Amino acid sequence: MSFDLYLEGLSYFANPIMFIASFLGVLVGIVFGALPGLTATMTIAVFIPFTFGLDPVISFAFLLGLYTGAVYGGSISAILINIPGTPSAIATSLDGYPLCQKGRAGEAIGISTVSSAFGGFFSVLVLCVAAPLIANVALKFSAEEYVGITLIGLSIIAVISPGSIVKGLIGGILGLVLGTVGLDPITGFPRMIFGRAELLDGIDSIPVMIGVYGLAEMFSQISKNDFKTVVSQKLSKVIPSGKDIKRLMPTIFRSSVIGTLIGAIPAAGGSIASLVAYGQEKRFGKRRHLLGTGIIDGVAAPEAANNASTGGALIPMMTLGIPGDPMTAVLMGGLIIQGLRPGPILFQQQMPFVSSIFISLLLSVVFMLVIGLAGARIFSRLITIRKNYLIPAILVFCLVGSYAINNSLFDVGVLIIAGIVGFLLKQVNFSVAPIILGMILGPLFETNLRRSLMLSGGDWSTFVTRPFSLAFLIIVVLVLVGPLLLQLVRKQKTACEDEEDENGGV
Amino acid sequence: MKKGLLVLMILALVMPVFANGVQEEGAYPERDVTVIIPWSVGGMTDVLTRPIASWLEKDLGVNFIVENKTGGSGVVGSMLVENSVNDGYTIGTTSMSTVSAKYVSPVYPDIHNVELISQVITIPAAVTVNADSPWQTLEELIAFAKANPGSLKNANSGIGASAFIYAASFGAITGIEMNHIPYAGYAEGVTALLGGHVDLTNIPLPDVAQHVQSGTLRMLAVASAERHPDFPDVPTLKEKGYDIVLGNYSGFVAPKGTDAEKIKILDDAIGRCLQDPAIRSFLLKAGYQPLYSNRVEFAAVVADAEAQLEYLVNELGIEFVDD
Numbered sequence: 122m123s124f125d126l127y128l129e130g131l132s133y134f135a136n137p138i139m140f141i142a143s144f145l146g147v148l149v150g151i152v153f154g155a156l157p158g159l160t161a162t163m164t165i166a167v168f169i170p171f172t173f174g175l176d177p178v179i180s181f182a183f184l185l186g187l188y189t190g191a192v193y194g195g196s197i198s199a200i201l202i203n204i205p206g207t208p209s210a211i212a213t214s215l216d217g218y219p220l221c222q223k224g225r226a227g228e229a230i231g232i233s234t235v236s237s238a239f240g241g242f243f244s245v246l247v248l249c250v251a252a253p254l255i256a257n258v259a260l261k262f263s264a265e266e267y268v269g270i271t272l273i274g275l276s277i278i279a280v281i282s283p284g285s286i287v288k289g290l291i292g293g294i295l296g297l298v299l300g301t302v303g304l305d306p307i308t309g310f311p312r313m314i315f316g317r318a319e320l321l322d323g324i325d326s327i328p329v330m331i332g333v334y335g336l337a338e339m340f341s342q343i344s345k346n347d348f349k350t351v352v353s354q355k356l357s358k359v360i361p362s363g364k365d366i367k368r369l370m371p372t373i374f375r376s377s378v379i380g381t382l383i384g385a386i387p388a389a390g391g392s393i394a395s396l397v398a399y400g401q402e403k404r405f406g407k408r409r410h411l412l413g414t415g416i417i418d419g420v421a422a423p424e425a426a427n428n429a430s431t432g433g434a435l436i437p438m439m440t441l442g443i444p445g446d447p448m449t450a451v452l453m454g455g456l457i458i459q460g461l462r463p464g465p466i467l468f469q470q471q472m473p474f475v476s477s478i479f480i481s482l483l484l485s486v487v488f489m490l491v492i493g494l495a496g497a498r499i500f501s502r503l504i505t506i507r508k509n510y511l512i513p514a515i516l517v518f519c520l521v522g523s524y525a526i527n528n529s530l531f532d533v534g535v536l537i538i539a540g541i542v543g544f545l546l547k548q549v550n551f552s553v554a555p556i557i558l559g560m561i562l563g564p565l566f567e568t569n570l571r572r573s574l575m576l577s578g579g580d581w582s583t584f585v586t587r588p589f590s591l592a593f594l595i596i597v598v599l600v601l602v603g604p605l606l607l608q609l610v611r612k613q614k615t616a617c618e619d620e621e622d623e624n625g626g627v
Numbered sequence: 628m629k630k631g632l633l634v635l636m637i638l639a640l641v642m643p644v645f646a647n648g649v650q651e652e653g654a655y656p657e658r659d660v661t662v663i664i665p666w667s668v669g670g671m672t673d674v675l676t677r678p679i680a681s682w683l684e685k686d687l688g689v690n691f692i693v694e695n696k697t698g699g700s701g702v703v704g705s706m707l708v709e710n711s712v713n714d715g716y717t718i719g720t721t722s723m724s725t726v727s728a729k730y731v732s733p734v735y736p737d738i739h740n741v742e743l744i745s746q747v748i749t750i751p752a753a754v755t756v757n758a759d760s761p762w763q764t765l766e767e768l769i770a771f772a773k774a775n776p777g778s779l780k781n782a783n784s785g786i787g788a789s790a791f792i793y794a795a796s797f798g799a800i801t802g803i804e805m806n807h808i809p810y811a812g813y814a815e816g817v818t819a820l821l822g823g824h825v826d827l828t829n830i831p832l833p834d835v836a837q838h839v840q841s842g843t844l845r846m847l848a849v850a851s852a853e854r855h856p857d858f859p860d861v862p863t864l865k866e867k868g869y870d871i872v873l874g875n876y877s878g879f880v881a882p883k884g885t886d887a888e889k890i891k892i893l894d895d896a897i898g899r900c901l902q903d904p905a906i907r908s909f910l911l912k913a914g915y916q917p918l919y920s921n922r923v924e925f926a927a928v929v930a931d932a933e934a935q936l937e938y939l940v941n942e943l944g945i946e947f948v949d950d
Contacts, residue, residue: 166668170693173677260822304700307809309731309787318702318734387818442837443818450814454669458677460912465841527698568811575808576780576824 130476133178134484142179143481146186147488151496153187154194157204157335157515159522160327161191161391162447169455177459178474182481184455188448189241189485192391192431193493196233196424201226201504202515204335208326208561209391209427211554212399214334215281216412216419223415226501227359232417233424234493235361236373240425241486243377244384244432248439249479253468256440259385264576265584267569269593270386274393274562276600277400278555281413289555292546296559299324306568307575319531326560328523328532332539333546333553335519339512340544347508354505359497365417372402372418373425380426384433390446391427391434392561398426404603428489432482439475440468655715655889659690662879663711663719665704667697671813671833672720672877675748678909682900687892700788702728705736713882715889718744721880723789723932730940731787738929742885745897746878746920746928748910750831751851752793754864757823758845765847765867768827772803780825781805782816790816793829793850793873795939800869820844831874832858833914850874855916876918876932878925894922 133139153164165187172180195206200217213233220229247255278293279286302313303323314320376398383394402422403412412419430446437443442464444450456463461474468475504511523536543553577583585591662680666672673695680691696704701724708719721738728735754765762768772779781798783791786809798805808825810816813834819825820835821843828835832855838844839858846861850873854863864871879897881890900906901919910917920928 166695169668170677173681260818263819263822263824304731306811307786309785311733314733316733318706318732319698321700321702321732321734322698387815437818441818441821443814443821451667451669454674457669457674457913460909462837462913464837465843466837469841527703528694528696529698529703572808572810575806578806 129473130478130480133473133477134480136179138179139182139481140484142175142183143186143484144488144492146183146188147190147485147492148186150187150190150192151194151197151489151492152190154191154206155197155500156518157198157202157206157331157522159191159518159525160207161188161195161209162451163526164191165448165451165455169451169458172455173458177456177461178477178481180455180459181478182484184452185478185481186485186488188431188452189428189482189489190492192427192448193234193237193241193424193489195427196237196420197230197500200229200233200420201500202335202511203338204515204519205330207391208330208557209395209430210423211330211392211557212281212395212423213420213427215399215554216415216417219413219415220417220420221354221501221504224354225358225415226354226504227497228361229417229420230497230500231359231361231494232365232369232420234490234497235366236369236376236421236425237428237493238486238490239373240377240380240427240429241431241489242483243374243425244381244429245479245483245486247381248432248436248482249476252436253440255382255385256437259387259437260441262386262589263587264569264572265587265590266593267386268566268573268584269590269597270383270393271562271566271569272597273400273593273600274396274558275566276597277396277403278558279601280400280403281396281552281554285550288551292551292553292555293559296556296561297563298559299329299556300326300560300563301567306564307571317531319529323564324535324560325526325532326557327526328536329539329560330557331519331523332536333543333556335515336536336540337543337547337553339516339519340540341547342508342512344544354501359501360494361417369418369421372406372421375401376422376425377429380429381433383426384430384446385436387437387443390448391430394430394433395423395427396558398422400600404600428486435478435482438463439478441465442467655886655892656687656689658716659692660687660715661717662691662693663704663708663717664693664695665697665701665708665719665725666695668695671750672722674913675877675910675915676720678906679747679897679900682903682906683893683896686896686899700724700728700731700785702732702735706734708880708882709736709740711882713884713886715881715885715893718879718881718885718893720877722877723792723875726929726932727787727789727792727936730936738880738933740883741880742883742890743922743925743929744879744881744890745894745922746876746918746925747897747901748877748915749851749918750833750875750877750915751849751855752790752797752829752831752873752875753835753846753850753861754797754827754829754848755820755835755839755844755846756827757820758843759823760826760845762847763845765862765864768847769801769803772801772805776804777806779803779805779827780808782808782810782819782825782828782830784812784816784830785809789875790828790830792936792939793831796871796873796935797829797850797864799939800864800871817844829873836914851916856911876928877915878920878928890922 153159195210196213198204198206199210199214203214203218205211205214217229379398380394399422434446434449438449444453523532680693683691696707705725711717756762781794783794813830816830817834820828839846848864849861850864852872907917
């Protein structure tokens with residue numbers, strides 16, 4: 122990769138339309154991402170047809186803006202109304218919403234913006250410097266390694282369940298069961314579809330997510346019958362202080378690395394990345410005991426990770442022509458329609474175009490930072506709208522969003538059922554995050570477990586003889602029993618110290 | 628003020644009720660045509676259908692609105708086409724998976740419940756291995772497979788899905804036994820081959836082409852009737868003595884009972900579209916082989932696909948559904 126060719130890509134940006142396209146993309150992406158139910162994937166899918174007539178470079182400046190904006194925008198609704206705008210913002214709501222309830226929504230959005238921008242920036246750098254290298258490592262990941270990664274994701278359910286671990290596990294298993302609906306991924310046998318064609322692909326996790334978060338939240342607000350009181354929001358501290366950023370830097374950096382790497386693994390994507398980042402913060406972060414109560418660390422970790430996964434997901438797409446997540450799959454379709462099939466050939470022969478994509482992504486990160494920080498005040502003022510206006514509006518968005526995913530009324534039914542179930546679960550202090558995580562990760566885990574065993578001829582040792590797979594399994598064990606071990610070590614240590622004290626005393 | 632707003636809002640909500648009140652019959656098509664794609668945005672069918680739809684817009688002077696109705700590997704959208712009003716203003720797209728769905732899904736569309744309009748492309752299946760593998764020719768691969776039955780891992784796109792059908796047919800005609808490993812789709816299957824986790828795949832040409840060109844994969848044979856223009860050195864299975872043509876197709880269909888005149892108008896327009904060098908070069912660049920067949924010829928292609936599947940299921944006893 123020569124530097125000259127990179128510069129050639131820069132020449133596209135002499136055209137001011139590039140900047141306008143990128144800016145518009147980010148702006149529209151943030152708005153769509155923030156609306157419950159309009160996921161990043163859908164946002165891109167909706168707008169791709171509009172870009173067909175445009176020059177590919179301009180259309181991609183716009184689409185990458187959408188991509189970056191929508192992944193970031195999902196955090197805004199997660200923070201303000203406890204409804205993750207996209208699945209990758211689930212972890213953000215765990216600390217973001219409590220912050221909002223304390224009147225610190227502006228600060229949370231500010232931190233989310235800065236972390237997202239850093240994550241995005243970091244991943245673009247990695248994309249520019251090491252894309253082919255990382256892509257080749259990601260290729261070495263077979264079904265066994267996916268089993269490891271999804272297990273890490275699942276084990277984090279135990280970590281992030283606030284309050285009762287048992288309730289978290291029940292939720293996780295409920296999610297796993299819901300995830301088994303549909304055609305068996307290996308044999309194609311229909312499972313629990315009750316003769317409905319809509320269930321062949323399984324229950325879509327998005328309407329369930331909007332239901333258990335959005336609809337359920339609105340139901341419980343309505344049942345409280347208190348529309349007048351609003352949490353007053355402190356708007357003074359929107360741009361995070363240098364001190365906060367400095368303190369959070371290790372967290373943001375760690376999460377950016379995690380996000381980029383997980384994003385680069387085909388099929389993993391932002392939702393797993395943000396979850397793993399939050400999980401490691403919960404395990405190793407300096408203020409882990411406060412996580413979940415509403416601290417900015419809990420917003421920074423998942424947000425840095427999910428935006429880092431955007432650049433990460435472009436790595437296999439640009440170098441191998443393999444989409445890293447559903448969003449890049451749609452983006453890739455957009456490129457193919459323009460007559461450019463991403464992959465090794467495009468990467469070798471059209472370097473200026475490839476570098477223009479990298480620069481566009483960088484540009485969109487900058488615009489995201491600007492729009493996010495400038496808009497944080499306006500966003501957090503939205504939440505101070507009186508609830509008798511806010512609740513109906515959100516309900517409409519939930520309904521429209523879940524219909525729009527597959528243009529199917531069936532999904533609206535799923536949404537309403539999920540909303541009622543979610544509302545009931547809330548009454549018994551059930552956390553709903555494990556249900557969604559189980560639904561998203563369960564099918565990935567099952568398919569890859571069975572595929573690994575088909576590849577190995579039924580030999581279970583394949584999971585421990587492959588180095589990456591073994592490493593992932595060790596991480597799972599550490600996540601699950603780590604705290605117990607730590608406690609044990611600490612107890613012995615204090616016991617020893619006590620003894621020493623006694624001895625010293627004598 | 629508030630009351631005024633309320634009245635306005637109610638009016639705005641009520642207006643659409645009157646919008647579609649009056650319709651007159653004129654020369655077809657006189658209003659927008661909806662094109663239902665049962666697969667997702669950016670997918671194979673989507674990529675090839677959209678440029679054709681926008682070409683038709685210019686040619687016929689009305690909008691062709693493309694809608695992706697995904698779900699059940701195309702079952703949901705295909706059944707939606709079947710159940711749409713047959714006034715010629717809703718059409719859909721079809722591929723071999725519309726035919727094979729009945730072996731997999733408890734509810735499935737029937738290709739005989741729609742009127743065929745025209746076929747637009749064909750996608751040949753291929754025999755592809757990793758460039759690092761020891762097999763330089765098809766003969767070497769088959770000799771190895773015969774010496775080590777069941778040891779070769781073949782990546783497909785899901786049991787019962789298209790690449791599985793190609794792999795099963797390939798195994799049957801060459802008399803080799805393989806270990807079929809299902810992946811979620813073409814991209815995932817090719818990824819597994821690139822990573823060296825499987826030994827070969829019969830995934831069609833567009834998805835392996837660029838990796839063959841860049842030298843990471845090696846295509847040993849292509850399952851089309853003639854050699855592919857981009858790969859003149861790769862022999863066909865026919866040349867190697869296996870008389871079989873494998874691959875997918877894509878085309879347009881309309882709900883059963885759509886007026887034959889309207890079908891003819893659409894078919895003729897699509898025929899003109901496929902003559903356009905711009906469309907042809909777009910399709911070729913995206914990896915498809917443009918192949919226009921009119922409604923009559925298309926029926927023969929579909930019948931062939933049906934016969935091939937029947938043969939696999941009934942004669943070879945290949946099970947698509949494993950219970």
